[in-house]
Amino acid sequence: QILPALNASASREGAVVGWIRPLSMAAKYTFPKEGNPKDPEAAHIFGSWESIYPNDYLARKKWDYAIAFQSVSAEDPTKQHLQVERRQIVKRIKAAGLTVSKLRSTDDKTIFYRIAGDQDLLEHWAETTHMRMKVKEGKYGGGFDTFVVAKKAKFEGAGDRFFRSAERIRLIRTILDAERQDGGAEIGLRVKENDGVILGHFALHDEDKRQFLMEHWVKKFFKPQPMEEIRLYFGEQIGMYFGFLGFYTFWIWWLLVAGIVTAYFQYTNYDTYTYTDSSGTETTITYMTYDGILTPAYVVFICVAITFLIEGWKRRQSKFAHDWDMQDFEKTEVTRPEYIGKDKKGFWTHENDWVPLDKELKKLKDEGEEFPEAWTEAKYGAKRIDISIGGYIGMTSMIVTVIIGAFALLVFKAFIGNLLGSYAQTLIGGMCFTAFIQITNMLYRKIAQKLNDRENHRTDTIWDDAFIAKVSLFQFVNSYVSYFFIAFVKVWDLTFFGVEEVCQSSTDDAPANCMYELHEQLMSVFAFQVLCGNVIEVFIPFMKRQMKAYKSRRRVHTKGENLDEMRKSSVQKQFESSAYENPFDDYAELVVQFGYITLFSVTFPLAAVLALANNLIEIRSDAYKLLSETRRPFPNGAQDIGTWANVLQIMSYVAVLTNMGVLAFVSSEMDRLTAGFAEPLLWKLGIVVILEHLVFMMMYIIGEAIPDVPYSVRVKAAKSEFLRELHEKKDTYVKHHPGASIQDMIAATKPFVDVDPGEDTDVTDKED
Numbered sequence: 001q002i003l004p005a006l007n008a009s010a011s012r013e014g015a016v017v018g019w020i021r022p023l024s025m026a027a028k029y030t031f032p033k034e035g036n037p038k039d040p041e042a043a044h045i046f047g048s049w050e051s052i053y054p055n056d057y058l059a060r061k062k063w064d065y066a067i068a069f070q071s072v073s074a075e076d077p078t079k080q081h082l083q084v085e086r087r088q089i090v091k092r093i094k095a096a097g098l099t100v101s102k103l104r105s106t107d108d109k110t111i112f113y114r115i116a117g118d119q120d121l122l123e124h125w126a127e128t129t130h131m132r133m134k135v136k137e138g139k140y141g142g143g144f145d146t147f148v149v150a151k152k153a154k155f156e157g158a159g160d161r162f163f164r165s166a167e168r169i170r171l172i173r174t175i176l177d178a179e180r181q182d183g184g185a186e187i188g189l190r191v192k193e194n195d196g197v198i199l200g201h202f203a204l205h206d207e208d209k210r211q212f213l214m215e216h217w218v219k220k221f222f223k224p225q226p227m228e229e230i231r232l233y234f235g236e237q238i239g240m241y242f243g244f245l246g247f248y249t250f251w252i253w254w255l256l257v258a259g260i261v262t263a264y265f266q267y268t269n270y271d272t273y274t275y276t277d278s279s280g281t282e283t284t285i286t287y288m289t290y291d292g293i294l295t296p297a298y299v300v301f302i303c304v305a306i307t308f309l310i311e312g313w314k315r316r317q318s319k320f321a322h323d324w325d326m327q328d329f330e331k332t333e334v335t336r337p338e339y340i341g342k343d344k345k346g347f348w349t350h351e352n353d354w355v356p357l358d359k360e361l362k363k364l365k366d367e368g369e370e371f372p373e374a375w376t377e378a379k380y381g382a383k384r385i386d387i388s389i390g391g392y393i394g395m396t397s398m399i400v401t402v403i404i405g406a407f408a409l410l411v412f413k414a415f416i417g418n419l420l421g422s423y424a425q426t427l428i429g430g431m432c433f434t435a436f437i438q439i440t441n442m443l444y445r446k447i448a449q450k451l452n453d454r455e456n457h458r459t460d461t462i463w464d465d466a467f468i469a470k471v472s473l474f475q476f477v478n479s480y481v482s483y484f485f486i487a488f489v490k491v492w493d494l495t496f497f498g499v500e501e502v503c504q505s506s507t508d509d510a511p512a513n514c515m516y517e518l519h520e521q522l523m524s525v526f527a528f529q530v531l532c533g534n535v536i537e538v539f540i541p542f543m544k545r546q547m548k549a550y551k552s553r554r555r556v557h558t559k560g561e562n563l564d565e566m567r568k569s570s571v572q573k574q575f576e577s578s579a580y581e582n583p584f585d586d587y588a589e590l591v592v593q594f595g596y597i598t599l600f601s602v603t604f605p606l607a608a609v610l611a612l613a614n615n616l617i618e619i620r621s622d623a624y625k626l627l628s629e630t631r632r633p634f635p636n637g638a639q640d641i642g643t644w645a646n647v648l649q650i651m652s653y654v655a656v657l658t659n660m661g662v663l664a665f666v667s668s669e670m671d672r673l674t675a676g677f678a679e680p681l682l683w684k685l686g687i688v689v690i691l692e693h694l695v696f697m698m699m700y701i702i703g704e705a706i707p708d709v710p711y712s713v714r715v716k717a718a719k720s721e722f723l724r725e726l727h728e729k730k731d732t733y734v735k736h737h738p739g740a741s742i743q744d745m746i747a748a749t750k751p752f753v754d755v756d757p758g759e760d761t762d763v764t765d766k767e768d
Contacts, residue, residue, distance in 0.1 A: 062161075062206070063101065063114035064168045065176075066571050067189070068199040071104065071111050085197045086111070092185040096175050097121045105572050110199060112571045115172055122163055122171045123149050128182075129174055132325050133167070141723025144325035164232050165206045166635035173634065200575060202631040207570075209233050210627050218623045225619070227320075234626065235635025236324050240317070241583040242619070244641055247316050248590065249615040251309045252608050255597060258301050259605035265292030266605070271668070287505070290515045290603070291668045299602050299659045300695060306598055306652040307699040310645075311706040317640050318709045322717055329639040330461050394451070395470060398444055399477050405440070406481045409433055430524025434532055437478055437525075444474050461642065464584070468643040471588060476651075479592050482525075483600050486517050487658070491665050514666045518603035526596045526607055530614045533589060538621045541629050580630040586622060587644050594648065598655040602662055656695055664688040 072083040090113060093100055098121070103112040117125075126133070126147045133147045133155045140154040147155060157163070163171065178184020189201045213233060216226055225246050231239030269292045274284045321327050409432055417425030448470040457463040490503050491514045503514035568576075593614070597607045626633070663670055664684050673687070674680040 063116050063204050065115040065172045066204055067113045067201045068575050069111045071109050089187055096185040103569050106567050117172050125171050141720050143720030166235055169203045203634055205632045218620055236326050237636040237638035240638045243320055247313055252612045255608040256612055259608045262294045262298040262605040265294045266290055289668055290519045295667050295669050299663050302601055303656045303695045307702045311703055314708040315710050319713050321639055322713045326639045329637045335458055402478045403481050426520055426524045430528045433525045434528035440478055465643040472647045487662055487666055522604040530610050574631050577631050580633045599658045602659050660688050660692045
């Protein structure tokens with residue numbers, strides 16, 4: 001009764017959106033359960049069948065994965081092979097035992113296949129692939145253990161579906177990529193996507209879990225992050241990123257307090273300067289030095305604080321790795337589908353060394369010895385080295401280009417200052433440097449990614465580590481070369497190509513002050529970097545959402561865009577969102593920020609204020625981005641933050657050298673300390689070198705004194721292992737001795753536990 005009247009009204013006056021939403025909800029819950037005619041007009045108004053017929057089996061089923069194909073017309077003979085490939089892929093998916101449901105996009109250009117796995121199938125593959133799952137606390141001991149269907153009762157499940165969302169996605173992906181002889185579909189999703197056979201494949205959001213995270217993570221601005229829920233939904237790799245982001249943000253609070261105190265003394269420290277003008281008149285002016293008595297103390301503080309950050313994160317990281325069972329993840333990581341090689345007998349070691357299966361090893365294998373799973377050997381070694389050498393030559397060329405570009409921008413900035421004044425110099429210079437850094441980073445990253453792909457890395461972790469090494473080196477030079485030039489080149493008043501390079505002065509007629517120029521350069525560039533990052537990540541997505549909401553309220557008078565948007569399925573909306581592969585860009589942003597607040601932080605102690613404000617927004621904006629703006633990323637595992645930890649460690653050493661260099665050559669405080677000595681420059685260098693050695697010694701002592709793995713984690717791991725072994729031993733004994741007494745059982749477990757058996761009570765329940 002509703003649909004004909006609504007259709008007639010829509011035909012006469014256009015789509016009355018205000019009617020459609022409430023009436024569609026009424027139709028959804030008042031349609032009879034069976035015998036409902038699937039009216040095509042209803043499909044046009046209300047969208048996909050799953051929204052009209054909620055009692056249908058496929059509509060009720062929860063889907064975990066989706067593959068998108070291009071819809072091929074029968075009249076296009078050039079693309080018929082894509083249709084053949086699609087049918088073969090779907091046939092293989094069904095043959096592997098997975099459930100498939102087909103959907104079409106509203107423009108009929110894309111075909112989606114939603115994929116789910118039945119409980120029995122997922123349990124079989126969990127046992128076959130030796131999947132590790134969390135064990136119940138109490139008598140089972142907690143911790144993690146390899147899943148066995150027969151011992152399902154001892155593992156923690158997620159209600160009726162048992163496997164959690166991320167676990168189901170991993171199992172389905174394993175089935176899709178496993179060889180057909182092992183019962184899998186053997187599709188090779190990443191290879192098919194690179195070849196253009198499929199348009200994309202992605203994990204689907206779980207609406208209940210997504211809503212939970214929106215309420216308890218995104219909207220709880222000043223609450224601790226629900227790390228376990230984040231890890232269970234997005235995987236350990238993204239969980240590790242948000243764990244590091246939270247830990248790093250908390251650490252910045254300490255820099256904030258020290259920075260505010262140091263900045264107060266710097267901004268209230270004035271000096272006088274007397275000069276004689278052309279008429280012979282002496283004039284004395286007062287100017288801010290941007291230096292203070294606490295500058296040397298702040299240098300030492302920042303260097304020691306960096307050590308506590310790195311050592312503290314090692315402890316937090318080890319706790320995450322233990323709680324998430326990721327201690328040995330990199331040892332069990334599978335080979336990338338893009339890896340090119342020959343099938344040869346042998347195996348890869350944990351250090352990524354290839355061990356061929358020679359006669360001696362083959363004999364041991366034939367005798368029944370267990371060997372690691374055989375992998376494929378690299379097809380080329382020399383060619384890979386040639387590619388790397390050529391790539392690094394290209395990297396060096398780009399780094400030289402960036403140095404020249406930064407030098408040119410500094411000259412342009414000085415020209416702007418002479419022409420328009422100091423405020424315009426700060427504003428325009430900061431904008432130009434920010435744009436230059438962003439553009440060159442973007443261009444170089446594309447080149448580095450192509451180079452990394454050609455190097456044929458075996459696992460995703462090895463690929464990531466190589467990519468991080470390439471990008472971080474360029475990023476370091478690109479982001480900080482101007483500061484090195486000001487602090488250690490311009491300070492000597494050198495002349496390049498006929499142009500004398502001297503530092504700026506804080507006020508007119510004041511002497512050149514490199515401390516001021518470093519302060520002004522760091523403040524302007526870092527502020528624009530923070531502003532640019534938040535505009536891209538927060539403001540632009542917010543404006544897109546507002547524009548989308550505005551368009552939906554306009555009540556367009558056609559059956560076009562507005563109805564199409566309403567009819568889009570959840571799968572189509574997720575497919576049209578941008579892909580999120582991994583948190584590489586987010587890590588890179590944090591590492592650059594870390595350099596801004598540590599390498600030359602003594603010249604702008606309030607950089608911690610900008611960093612803290614940015615990170616408090618970043619945590620929630622990144623969370624919202626993952627939950628609403630992008631496709632759900634595949635829940636990858638991670639043992640740690642990878643090579644980023646090494647990058648931070650190296651930067652901590654560089655921070656000591658740069659801050660000590662600023663103290664020796666730029667800061668006026670050391671001039672005051674050595675003013676009465678015969679050779680003040682030598683005394684300054686001597687004092688700074690001694691101080692630098694003392695700081696490095698303090699960093700080493702702190703690093704050695706703080707264990708990487710907390711005592712509580714070691715105790716928890718040992719206790720879980722003990723209880724698990726004890727429970728398995730008791731299970732084995734009861735199985736073979738069903739009528740045994742408690743004394744007999746305790747005697748059998750004597751190597752593990754020594755307790756008073758108490759009363760002689762027969763065992764009547766195997767679980768007891």
